[in-house]
Amino acid sequence: MSEALYTRDILRLAVSIPHQSRLDKADGTAEARSRTCGSRVTADIKLSDDRSISELGIEVNACALGQASAAIMATEAIGKSEEEIAKTRQQLADFLRGVEHSPGEWMNMNHLVAAKEHVGRHAAILLPYDAILAAFEAAAKKDEAA
Structure with missing residues (x-):
């Protein structure tokens, strides 16, 4: 039998997202959507x-x-480079696909383990990382245009 998907820890995290506000004059902004x-x-x-x-x-x-x-992601992102975010996203994606044994080293990543069996949820789990990486890309394009 598989682990419960919506554990108390997942629900606790879901209602405790830090940095939930838009920034004025951001260096990079992006939106990511899951089809x-x-x-x-x-x-x-x-x-x-x-x-x-x-x-x-x-x-x-x-x-x-x-x-x-x-x-x-939001708890850990401050101070991280694009490469660090990309590496963490890749390890998480590899874990969800069964290539890695761990979802990553960031605090609370272990709470995502039960989602591995639920392929339909993988896109939503990776979405915050995709949005941040796209924001880095937008910032780079903004710099090139300046």
Whole structure:
């Protein structure tokens, strides 16, 4: 028998997403949507001189798993570079596909383990990372245009 999908920890995370507000004058802004479930995450980032995230604003419209994943990402994102976010997203995606044994090293990632069996939820779980990475890309394009 599989583990319960919507555990108390997942639900606790889902209602405790930090940085839930849009940023004025963000360096990069992006929206990511899941065609599978309709979830949506909008991310605004401000970058420090070393190109790591100094401020984050997110808006999340997703299932409890997507919200929990957004809470994990938002808790850890400040101070992280694009490469660090991309590496974490890849490890999580590889875990969900069965390639990795761990969902990642960030605090609370272990709460996503039960979602591995629910392929239809994978897109929502990865969505916050996709939005942040797209915001980094938008910031780079903004820099090139300046």
